[in-house]
Amino acid sequence: xxxxxxxxxxxxxxxxxxxxxxxxxxxxxxxxxxxxxxxxxxxxxxxxxxxxxxxxxxxxxxxxxxxxxxxxxxxxxxxxxxxxxxxxxxxxxxxxxxxxxxxxxxxxxxxxxxxxxxxxxxxxxxxxxxxxxxxxxxxxxxxxxxxxxxxxxxxxxxxxxxxxxxxxxxxxxxxxxxxxxxxxxxxxxxxxxxxxxxxxxxxxxxxxxxxxxxxxxxxxxxxxxxxxxxxxxxxxxxxxxxxxxxxxxxxxxxxxxxxxxxxxxxxxxxxxxxxxxxxxxxxxxxxxxxxxxxxxxxxxxxxxxxxxxxxxxxxxxxxxxxxxxxxxxxxxxxxxxxxxxxxxxxxxxxxxxxxxxxxxxxxxxxxxxxxxxxxxxxxxxxxxxxxxxxxxxxxxxxxxxxxxxxxxxxxxxxxxxxxxxxxxxxxxxxxxxxxxxxxxxxxxxxxxxxxxxxxxxxxxxxxxxxxxx
Amino acid sequence: xxxxxxxxxxxxxxxxxxxxxxxxxxxxxxxxxxxxxxxxxxxxxxxxxxxxxxxxxxxxxxxxxxxxxxxxxxxxxxxxxxxxxxxxxxxxxxxxxxxxxxxxxxxxxxxxxxxxxxxxxxxxxxxxxxxxxxxxxxxxxxxxxxxxxxxxxxxxxxxxxxxxxxxxxxxxxxxxxxxxxxxxxxxxxxxxxxxxxxxxxxxxxxxxxxxxxxxxxxxxxxxxxxxxxxxxxxxxxxxxxxxxxxxxxxxxxxxxxxxxxxxxxxxxxxxxxxxxxxxxxxxxxxxxxxxxxxx
Numbered sequence: 001x002x003x004x005x006x007x008x009x010x011x012x013x014x015x016x017x018x019x020x021x022x023x024x025x026x027x028x029x030x031x032x033x034x035x036x037x038x039x040x041x042x043x044x045x046x047x048x049x050x051x052x053x054x055x056x057x058x059x060x061x062x063x064x065x066x067x068x069x070x071x072x073x074x075x076x077x078x079x080x081x082x083x084x085x086x087x088x089x090x091x092x093x094x095x096x097x098x099x100x101x102x103x104x105x106x107x108x109x110x111x112x113x114x115x116x117x118x119x120x121x122x123x124x125x126x127x128x129x130x131x132x133x134x135x136x137x138x139x140x141x142x143x144x145x146x147x148x149x150x151x152x153x154x155x156x157x158x159x160x161x162x163x164x165x166x167x168x169x170x171x172x173x174x175x176x177x178x179x180x181x182x183x184x185x186x187x188x189x190x191x192x193x194x195x196x197x198x199x200x201x202x203x204x205x206x207x208x209x210x211x212x213x214x215x216x217x218x219x220x221x222x223x224x225x226x227x228x229x230x231x232x233x234x235x236x237x238x239x240x241x242x243x244x245x246x247x248x249x250x251x252x253x254x255x256x257x258x259x260x261x262x263x264x265x266x267x268x269x270x271x272x273x274x275x276x277x278x279x280x281x282x283x284x285x286x287x288x289x290x291x292x293x294x295x296x297x298x299x300x301x302x303x304x305x306x307x308x309x310x311x312x313x314x315x316x317x318x319x320x321x322x323x324x325x326x327x328x329x330x331x332x333x334x335x336x337x338x339x340x341x342x343x344x345x346x347x348x349x350x351x352x353x354x355x356x357x358x359x360x361x362x363x364x365x366x367x368x369x370x371x372x373x374x375x376x377x378x379x380x381x382x383x384x385x386x387x388x389x390x391x392x393x394x395x396x397x398x399x400x401x402x403x404x405x406x407x408x409x410x411x412x413x414x415x416x417x418x419x420x421x422x423x424x425x426x427x428x429x430x431x432x433x434x435x436x437x438x439x440x441x442x443x444x445x446x447x448x449x450x451x452x453x454x455x456x457x458x459x460x461x462x463x464x465x466x467x468x469x
Numbered sequence: 470x471x472x473x474x475x476x477x478x479x480x481x482x483x484x485x486x487x488x489x490x491x492x493x494x495x496x497x498x499x500x501x502x503x504x505x506x507x508x509x510x511x512x513x514x515x516x517x518x519x520x521x522x523x524x525x526x527x528x529x530x531x532x533x534x535x536x537x538x539x540x541x542x543x544x545x546x547x548x549x550x551x552x553x554x555x556x557x558x559x560x561x562x563x564x565x566x567x568x569x570x571x572x573x574x575x576x577x578x579x580x581x582x583x584x585x586x587x588x589x590x591x592x593x594x595x596x597x598x599x600x601x602x603x604x605x606x607x608x609x610x611x612x613x614x615x616x617x618x619x620x621x622x623x624x625x626x627x628x629x630x631x632x633x634x635x636x637x638x639x640x641x642x643x644x645x646x647x648x649x650x651x652x653x654x655x656x657x658x659x660x661x662x663x664x665x666x667x668x669x670x671x672x673x674x675x676x677x678x679x680x681x682x683x684x685x686x687x688x689x690x691x692x693x694x695x696x697x698x699x700x701x702x703x704x705x706x707x708x709x710x711x712x713x714x715x716x717x718x719x720x721x722x723x724x725x726x727x728x729x730x731x732x733x734x735x736x737x738x739x740x741x742x743x744x745x746x747x748x749x750x751x752x753x754x755x756x757x758x759x760x761x762x763x764x
Contacts, residue, residue, distance in 0.1 A: 265561045351598035355661070358556060359611040359668055360588025369610060370600055 057447070060440030063177040065210040066188045067227075068200050070165035076100065089164070090156045090216065097155045098125060104163045113158065115142040117408065118149045143408065153219045153232070160228040168227050168434050169197050169205065177209075213441035221407045222418065226427075226434035231442050236409050237322065237402070237417035238391055238449065244326025244413065245333055245387050252330075253337030254379060260338070261345040262353075262367050281335035289399030292328025297400055300324075306414030320401030323413040328400050329390040336389070340382025344375040377464040384457035388450050394421040420446040507532050507672050507702045508553055508590075513567035515548050515557065522548050523735040525567070528721055530672070535694055535703045537713035537743065540723030541758070545735025549723070550674050550706045554590035555583040571672075588615055591670035595677040597657035599649030599664070604641050607649045607660055608632065611668040627667055634700075635663035636693050655686025662693065666701065673697065675705040679712065691716050710759060713743065720746045722755045 016024060074084035080096050098119050102110065110126035115135070119125045124132055136145035150158075160166065170191060172184040185207060192202045220230025256277075264270040301319035302308045304327075348371050356366030372379075402422045410417040420442055427439035508530040515522045523545035530536045530553075538546040548557065555576060557563040568575045576586045600607050608628045612619075619627065628645070632638040637659045641652070649660055658678060665673055675694075679687040694703055694716050707713050713720050721740040725733050739746060739755045750756045 349598075351594065351596060352600065354556065354559070354592075354594060355598045355600065355664075357559065357584075358554070358587055358592035358594075359614070359664065360584055360591075361611075361614045362584050365614045369614070374601055 057440045057443045059174045060437050061213045061444055062174045062211050063209075063437075064172040064181060064184045064207055065168045066170040066184070066205050066207050067210075068167045068169055068204050069206075070167070071163055073164050076163065089159065090152075094152055094155060097152075097159050100159055100163050101155070102126075109162070115144045117147050117154070118144050119155070121149050147408065147411075153216075154221060156216075157220045157223060157228055157230065161223060161225055166227045167200075168210075169200060171210070171433050171437055212437040213444045217438070217441055218445065221409070222405065222423070223407065224405065226430075226432065226438050229438055231420065231423055231438075231445055233406055233409055234418050234420045234423040234442065235445065235449070237419045238421075238446075240322045240410050240413070240415075240417060241326050241329055241397075241419055242387060242391055242453075244323060245329040245390055246383075248327055248330030249333040249337045249387065249390075250383055253334050253383070254341045256334075257338045257341030257345060258367060261342050262363060262371070277335050277338050281339055284395075285332055285393050286395040286399065288328055288332040289396030291331065292324060292396055292400045296324035296327050304414070306412075309414075318401075320403070320416060321414045322410050322417045325397055325400045325402060325417065325419070326413070328396050329393060332393065332396060333386045333390045336386040337383050340386060341375075341379050344378025344382060345371060347378060348374045377461040380460045380464065381457045384453055384460070388453040388457075391419075391453075392421055392446065392450060394425050397422050398425070420449070505531050507572065508704075509568075509570045509573075510549075510553075511568040511570065513549070513552065513565060513569060515545070515552055516562075516564045516566070517560065518562040521732065521734045523723075526737050528737065528740055530702060530704055531719070532702050533698055533700075534718040535698050535705060535716050537717035537720045538704065538706045538723060539708075539710060539713050539720060539758075540735070540738075541725060542708075543733060543735070544723040544725045546706045546721075546723045547676055548735070550676055550704060551592075553672075553674055553704060554587050554592055556587070556592060558583050588668060589670055590672040590674060591665035591668065593658070593661050593665055593673060593675045593678050596681050597654055597661050599652075599657050599660050602649060603646045604632075604649050604652070604660060605645040608664050608667045611664055615668055631663040631667035632660075634666055634697065635659045636689065636696070637663055653686070655682050655689060658682060658686070658690060659693065662690075662697075666697070670701065672702045672704065675703060677706050677708060680708060687712070710747075714747050717743045719743060722746065722750075722752075722758065724754055724758070 015021075073089040077084045077087055077089055077092065080092060080100075082092065101113075102125060105113070107126060114124065114126045132145075135141060170184075170188055172187075176183060188205065188207065189202065191197055192200075192205075197205075217230050218235065219232055220228065222231070222233045223229035260270070260274065264273075296304050297319040304319040304321050304324040306321070306323075352370050352374065353366055356370045357363070361369075397419055403416050403418050405426075406416055406418050409415075424439045424442045424446065427435045427442065430436075506529045508528075510526050510528045513526045514524045526549055528536075528549075538550060540546050551557045552565050553569060557565060565577055569577055571586070571590065575581075576583075600610065602610070605628055608631050609624050612624065612627055617624070617627070629638060629642075632641060637656060640656060641647075641660075644651070649657065652660060658681075662673075662678075679690050682690065691712065694705070697703060705713075705717065719740065720743045722738045723735050724738045726736050727733060739750060739752045741751065746755065747759055750759065
């Protein structure tokens with residue numbers, strides 16, 4: 001249907017005639033449709049990329065495994081006098097788990113475990129008291145002399161590692177596991193026929209479902225055996241990093257933003273500073289890592305190793321500590337925090353500043369009582385998103401020396417540590433499929449942590465913007 | 470009346486707060502100025518960077534009078550108004566030359582803190598700009614930051630008096646805890662006036678206070694100004710000549726002059742009692758403007 005304007009009085013020859021206009025209109029409409037479709041295609045590509053990412057991670061984190069337990073956990077539970085259908089191995093009392101270890105591992109291994117971390121506060125299991133006193137008074141006492149005793153999750157992990165000794169000989173991805181479980185059985189059988197699994201026999205092997213991402217995985221410390229490894233160490237390390245990054249980046253970043261927005265006059269120097277902050281936000285993170293290595297790990301070592309706070313005896317042997325890494329991530333985040341805080345402050349209308357100042361308030365009174373409350377939701381959101389971005393960073397942490405293998409939890413700002421992205425990076429570099437499975441499971445944990453932080457940002461924003469109205 | 474005693478105490482408390490050399494506002498009997506004038510400008514010129522915005526303004530604003538500044542757009546009347554309490558300082562490039570004497574004391578002299586100037590010479594803006602807080606807090610905040618030491622009930626009295634003086638009390642007395650934004654535009658502007666007078670200023674500057682309001686709200690503000698001039702001296706910038714004629718005692722007419730380089734600079738053309746300016750202006754320019762031949 002077309003609308004004819006035959007009655008038009010005023011005519012300008014530069015406009016197209018009605019017939020020409022119809023042709024033009026068709027061309028314009030086609031062009032509009034094309035660009036709409038192109039934008040939709042762009043969106044589809046983005047969604048597909050995201051979906052593929054999630055698919056890959058989840059596909060690797062769950063699926064069928066062919067597993068050989070050196071000792072059947074159910075049999076162990078039954079031997080201890082519990083009903084295997086009611087009590088699982090990780091719920092067996094602490095003392096009995098320690099007893100299992102005592103019975104199973106060699107005394108040399110046992111002593112080494114005890115020197116890493118004791119089993120009881122008040123008694124020794126593998127070492128004799130005399131030797132213990134001697135090694136603890138030596139020049140370099142092992143960590144077990146000072147660290148607290150192991151807990152249930154820790155000892156259960158040891159039992160898994162040393163007594164049950166599960167060995168995943170083959171694993172299958174989630175989608176084929178669901179669609180074609182027989183395929184996996186065939187694959188395992190063929191593997192045995194080809195003699196690929198060494199001394200194991202098909203009868204020893206059980207095929208079962210395994211969620212690599214599971215509560216035990218979150219609770220268990222790092223281990224060199226993928227079947228029993230967990231990410232507790234890495235999660236705690238990442239949380240410590242978040243805390244230190246926040247403590248550094250928020251006050252400094254918001255303070256700098258307040259100065260730049262509320263106080264700084266548009267001088268050439270201030271323009272230069274502003275430009276540099278914008279540029280710093282784009283500096284690659286590895287360069288911040290080099291900066292952190294040079295400053296926090298090397299120059300400030302007495303502080304970052306904690307030596308200066310403990311009369312010269314450093315809690316960590318060098319500056320490669322949580323606090324060094326947290327400050328490095330804080331520096332990395334700082335420009336983004338400053339920029340987003342500036343945006344939040346600039347969005348507060350000038351009329352409020354004028355209103356405050358015209359009443360005889362000082363700049364600071366106006367900022368404190370009128371500007372900051374209005375800018376708060378924006379400040380919080382920007383800051384949390386910036387920090388959330390930082391906890392996924394890997395490169396600077398590798399440079400400032402996150403330990404890639406460490407089994408003890410970080411206990412304070414001067415601990416050695418590892419972090420989730422480091423753990424994922426390390427595991428994916430191993431050839432065995434099981435490491436890839438736990439790397440995928442750790443990725444899920446990292447994504448959940450990021451989403452949680454983002455959700456906190458959204459909740460805070462909604463809460464405070466409602467209050468400001 | 471308990472109310473009055475408490476405000477006097479409050480007044481005294483606030484007056485003690487002032488430390489630097491601004492004269493006491495009550496009857497600043499300074500020798501070199503007429504006691505009837507609260508503000509006198511002497512040869513005041515205001516620059517934005519290199520641009521001369523207004524040149525050589527000498528004006529006297531009398532106590533308990535309403536003085537109006539009128540003129541076409543861009544003639545610098547708002548600039549002049551904002552320089553009377555150093556709000557122009559907020560524009561980084563702005564610079565004021567000449568003197569602005571408040572009870573004989575130059576407010577641009579060294580050692581004068583603009584914070585103190587603004588607390589004594591309050592301001593109401595073109596667009597109502599209440600704080601995004603409750604009506605009560607909007608008014609109490611100005612007293613609080615200026616060191617008000619009264620008890621909780623003193624603050625309540627202060628808020629009530631300010632709202633009564635701004636003819637807003639009856640409309641908002643039941644919703645003092647609601648946001649200032651819940652009010653209509655005219656009510657918001659009266660809230661801003663109440664907020665300004667709650668800090669007990671001496672002079673109130675009003676920058677086109679009715680330009681965002683409808684005629685009925687405008688009328689209420691005008692009535693309010695006539696009430697307020699018993700206690701305060703008011704300087705008002707307005708686009709509306711009828712408004713100037715209705716409320717003001719004296720009117721200053723500004724106009725734009727082009728210099729040889731084509732720069733537009735505002736100059737004071739005529740400053741006379743309002744009746745005289747609107748009935749028998751001395752200058753031809755003024756007559757052209759008020760009879761609507763330009764502007």
